[in-house]
Amino acid sequence: MAKLLLKLQRYFRRKPVRFFTLLALYLAAGSLVFLHSGFAGEPTVTGTQRSPGAGEGPGLPYLGVMQLSRGFKAAATMPDGGRRHGPWFKSTSKEPAERAKAGDYGSTRSRALRARSGREKEEDRARYIGCYVDNTRRRTLRGVSFFDYKKMTVFRCQDNCAERGYLYAGLEFGAECYCGHKIQASNASESECNMACKGERSNTCGGVNRLSIYRLELAQESARRYGSAIFRGCFRRPDNVSIALPVSQLMLNMSVDKCVDFCTEKEYPLSALAGTACRCGFPTTLFTLHEREDEQLCAQKCAGEEFESCGTAEYLLVYQTQVQDNRCMDRRFLPTRAKQLVALASFPGAGNTWARHLIELATGFYTGSYYFDGSLYNKGFKGERDHWRSGRTICIKTHESGQKEIESFDAAILLIRNPYKALMAEFNRKYGGHIGFAAHAHWKGKEWPEFVANYAPWWATHTLDWLRYGKKVLVVHFEDLKRDLFVQLQRMVGLLGIAACEDRLLCVEGQKDGNFKRSGLRKLEYDPYTPEMRKMISGYIKTVDTALKLRNLSGVPDDYYPR
Numbered sequence: 001m002a003k004l005l006l007k008l009q010r011y012f013r014r015k016p017v018r019f020f021t022l023l024a025l026y027l028a029a030g031s032l033v034f035l036h037s038g039f040a041g042e043p044t045v046t047g048t049q050r051s052p053g054a055g056e057g058p059g060l061p062y063l064g065v066m067q068l069s070r071g072f073k074a075a076a077t078m079p080d081g082g083r084r085h086g087p088w089f090k091s092t093s094k095e096p097a098e099r100a101k102a103g104d105y106g107s108t109r110s111r112a113l114r115a116r117s118g119r120e121k122e123e124d125r126a127r128y129i130g131c132y133v134d135n136t137r138r139r140t141l142r143g144v145s146f147f148d149y150k151k152m153t154v155f156r157c158q159d160n161c162a163e164r165g166y167l168y169a170g171l172e173f174g175a176e177c178y179c180g181h182k183i184q185a186s187n188a189s190e191s192e193c194n195m196a197c198k199g200e201r202s203n204t205c206g207g208v209n210r211l212s213i214y215r216l217e218l219a220q221e222s223a224r225r226y227g228s229a230i231f232r233g234c235f236r237r238p239d240n241v242s243i244a245l246p247v248s249q250l251m252l253n254m255s256v257d258k259c260v261d262f263c264t265e266k267e268y269p270l271s272a273l274a275g276t277a278c279r280c281g282f283p284t285t286l287f288t289l290h291e292r293e294d295e296q297l298c299a300q301k302c303a304g305e306e307f308e309s310c311g312t313a314e315y316l317l318v319y320q321t322q323v324q325d326n327r328c329m330d331r332r333f334l335p336t337r338a339k340q341l342v343a344l345a346s347f348p349g350a351g352n353t354w355a356r357h358l359i360e361l362a363t364g365f366y367t368g369s370y371y372f373d374g375s376l377y378n379k380g381f382k383g384e385r386d387h388w389r390s391g392r393t394i395c396i397k398t399h400e401s402g403q404k405e406i407e408s409f410d411a412a413i414l415l416i417r418n419p420y421k422a423l424m425a426e427f428n429r430k431y432g433g434h435i436g437f438a439a440h441a442h443w444k445g446k447e448w449p450e451f452v453a454n455y456a457p458w459w460a461t462h463t464l465d466w467l468r469y470g471k472k473v474l475v476v477h478f479e480d481l482k483r484d485l486f487v488q489l490q491r492m493v494g495l496l497g498i499a500a501c502e503d504r505l506l507c508v509e510g511q512k513d514g515n516f517k518r519s520g521l522r523k524l525e526y527d528p529y530t531p532e533m534r535k536m537i538s539g540y541i542k543t544v545d546t547a548l549k550l551r552n553l554s555g556v557p558d559d560y561y562p563r
Helices: 002-014 016-039 096-101 109-124 154-163 256-265 352-363 374-378 419-432 440-444 447-469 478-483 485-495 502-510 531-550
Strands: 126-133 145-147 168-172 176-180 210-216 229-236 247-250 270-274 277-281 315-320 342-346 396-398 411-416 473-477
Touching: 126 168, 154 168, 154 176, 154 210, 229 270, 256 270, 256 277, 256 315, 342 352, 342 447, 352 396, 352 411, 352 485, 352 502, 411 447, 411 478, 411 485, 419 440, 419 447, 419 531, 440 447, 447 531, 473 478, 473 485, 478 485, 485 502
Parallel strands: 342 396, 342 411, 411 473
Antiparallel strands: 126 210, 145 176, 168 176, 168 210, 229 315, 247 277, 270 277, 270 315
């Protein structure tokens, strides 16, 4: 044996290339064996397989298993009639009866009562609809589905469905979450939806083939969606309908999808359903979308989809397609140097970036900044790189509140927001980025109390300083801008000396969200403000309210109450 090894050693000394070649082949073979063992046991998905209920309608291609955020995993494929199973690494082969024996759910009345109190806590972001029968062959909610057999909670299901634009979120078997735009099943007894959530035993997440369904009540700034389309409401047919909505098509087998797809193909941002007629167009002075009607007036069933409404000949059901309205998207620098420097002043977290987005769309000119934020520049705020005194931008973003800085400007739009909302928004931005969220560790740690102690007084002094030292100050409340964007934006553009076209302002309403908007549903599950914090902030609100009224301005909005 020793002689053989000696011969091999002498051979490889004479032929080193062959030695390194054999070594490389050995390592490659070992790598392949390791990779094969790592993937053994994971189900394969072919391009032709499709999970029943994986999409909202027929003809949707199935794209296989895809990694999703926050530990969820999309449903794997399965034979028709079978149950959707969880991730491949988690055994879910138990039948409903076996799950019951294993203790996955309980039949006690106390759990149902605790769940009811939990649902009441969720009402600010979702409304509990009821318990519904779920059929594995024809799903009650036919949108995206998620499983988490360790940490599923009601809030997690709602948040994931809301982020994907669905109207309903349903939970089943304590660990399965289903999303959809409509409910296609009958009611079941509330006692049948009594299985505890895997991530919060005090709340229930459906039952055996039973869904606990919530209707997602998104915040005002969030939009109701139908797939990729945004629901705008029910409106009376305009007088000159052929001019207001110039393109139309008769559809005897009408559905929302068909009308939206038709208008998208014709490259129009509005899709209006009028019974069996589909109309397309732009928001204009002939059809402003400002006077919404009761949705019951548009509640006529679609001929092609009995669970959808398609409006009538007199009342149109309007959706906004994914087509971009380019009438307000052109932006440039001012052709000549500005005669006055106008500040867009606000406390951090008061919506300054959103206001800049609206002003740029309404005027067609870039806004500048007292600072430089590379992330904003990369998102299209090209005036971010200019010096704030360059005179090439229509107004200048600033959070400054000192007398010297304020007197550097000739006029100002002062944007004020509810301090409770502004402080939380700025805290999220500071620890999570422009559209991110601070981690729970930050809210529960020392960062949040220190932040409130330092920033809450600044919220008041910022407004007081601008009212005292500012020249030609226009006060705009963030809440009023959200509630009545058209009128408030007209005021802001007027101060800037721009005669904005009304059709352009209507275009802005359809593009108002921009790229800087947090999820309207993802909120803290508790109130981060202590009684001491609220007492302090209440005093600052009263001070600002008094200062506004002393200058013959309206006080703070009712949204700031109770104090």
